[in-house]
Amino acid sequence: MNDRTSGPERAEHEELARLLPAPAERDLPPGRHLHHKDTLMRLIDQASDRATARPRPRPRLLRPAVLLPAAGLALGGVLLTTLAVTGRDSAPAPAAASTGSPAASPRGAAVLLDRIASVAGKSDEQKVRGDQFVYVRSLQSGNEGKFGGPVKLTGPSEREVWMAQKAGPVLKEGLIHQDGSYLPIVVGVPDGETPVGSPAGLSRPTYTWLASLPTGPDALLRRLGTEITRDQDARDTPAGDRNKDQDTFDAIGELLRETLMPPRTAAALYKAAARIPGVSVDPDAVDAAGRHGIGVARDNTRAGWRTAWIFDSATLEYLGERSYLIRDTSMGKKGTLISKSAVLERAVVDALREKPSTTA
Numbered sequence: 001m002n003d004r005t006s007g008p009e010r011a012e013h014e015e016l017a018r019l020l021p022a023p024a025e026r027d028l029p030p031g032r033h034l035h036h037k038d039t040l041m042r043l044i045d046q047a048s049d050r051a052t053a054r055p056r057p058r059p060r061l062l063r064p065a066v067l068l069p070a071a072g073l074a075l076g077g078v079l080l081t082t083l084a085v086t087g088r089d090s091a092p093a094p095a096a097a098s099t100g101s102p103a104a105s106p107r108g109a110a111v112l113l114d115r116i117a118s119v120a121g122k123s124d125e126q127k128v129r130g131d132q133f134v135y136v137r138s139l140q141s142g143n144e145g146k147f148g149g150p151v152k153l154t155g156p157s158e159r160e161v162w163m164a165q166k167a168g169p170v171l172k173e174g175l176i177h178q179d180g181s182y183l184p185i186v187v188g189v190p191d192g193e194t195p196v197g198s199p200a201g202l203s204r205p206t207y208t209w210l211a212s213l214p215t216g217p218d219a220l221l222r223r224l225g226t227e228i229t230r231d232q233d234a235r236d237t238p239a240g241d242r243n244k245d246q247d248t249f250d251a252i253g254e255l256l257r258e259t260l261m262p263p264r265t266a267a268a269l270y271k272a273a274a275r276i277p278g279v280s281v282d283p284d285a286v287d288a289a290g291r292h293g294i295g296v297a298r299d300n301t302r303a304g305w306r307t308a309w310i311f312d313s314a315t316l317e318y319l320g321e322r323s324y325l326i327r328d329t330s331m332g333k334k335g336t337l338i339s340k341s342a343v344l345e346r347a348v349v350d351a352l353r354e355k356p357s358t359t360a
Contacts, residue, residue: 011171026358036263042152108281109296112341113274116296119316121267124253126302128207133162133174136258138320139288151332154287162352165181165206165234169197172196173204184354205255211262218270224251224272249298249307251278256309256318260346287320289342295322304329305338318345 015061127136137160145152160177163185164170174185189195200209202224214220228247252273255261261269273279273296282295284306295308307323320342347356 004078010120034176047258062292089091109279110274112281112294113270113279115298116316117267117270117274120270121179121263123263123266125263126348128165128260128281130166130206131350132165133349133352134165134207134258134260135345135347135354135356136161136343137343138258141288145331146358148330151336151338153337154188156342157342160355162349162354163204163206163259165208166200167206167208169201169205170205170218171195171197173198177353195261202231202254203249205259207260207262210255210259210265213265213268215264215267215268219274220268220272221248221275227251242298243302245277246298246300246302249273249279253309254320257341257343260348282306282310285310285322286340287322287342288340289344291319291342299326301326304331312342 017277039150076158137158139156140159141156142154143151144154156181163174164172171187172184173187173300176183176185187195187198197203200206225244225248228251232242232247252269255269276298279296279298282297284292285295285297286292287310291310292313293310294313295309295310297306304325305324305329307321309321310319311317312319320340322340323338325332325334325336325338331338345356349356
């Protein structure tokens, strides 16, 4: 740690280091957990140094750190069937399933998210036209068990998504390629009703719509709250099934999966996430591709699971997501992994089924 840090600030850093959970994977190489802990401590020191010391070089993302909803627990009613694959695979060690320290974790998460926001805001911006498609290739493991029953996970499989960028309303929102099949993403309506199409919005976040969001964290949280409530009202979600903080965390997670995001919007989302109560640090998380990183997590205490967004510990680039049980439930024992994903590639293409290599 930085020797210049002293007093209450140093004590806070040491307390955070002491309370960080043990490594998540049983086969974690010796010293790997210390690497992640040291990385997190350096991020905290860098945040403190900005006001008192010379600036240090900051890592840059290789690509914009963002994505669009792949099926939501809280969003996208019309996409629920075709976008529901967000699986996870192997179970973490018991230490990874613990809730950690409520005293230290929130501060650590805020510092980490501030650094992630700083890096994301400096990533290169891509131009996306309304007649183009956002392409995302990922690995995902899905739960094929019955609803509420024991988890039955598939192995990680490759998934490709093409999402239309028209402002809308549009009836054909995109295309999914998975398990050898192409599945169109279309607006679903009850029998006998005329489809009206889906406009750009929280359930279909185009690049242009994302760019229109406020960049102030508080204003962005208010905007997301309005959008979430509108979606929940449209689907008649019971009041007892709504939780403002959890719904906001889930909504941001949806936006970090299968879309391309303007750098300013990405930075604003991470800063907004830092203001959500209950957000904590998962010091070692593993995505569906086996990549280790630092997780930003929140416990859904009602459902009984934790979801963590995973970031590369060196570049702070978004890698993927995982969810696992934090207590014994009908789905399995505490620590059971219920979903895992990993983003492998994202780009802008001109047509459905077109791949970045073809464009190049």
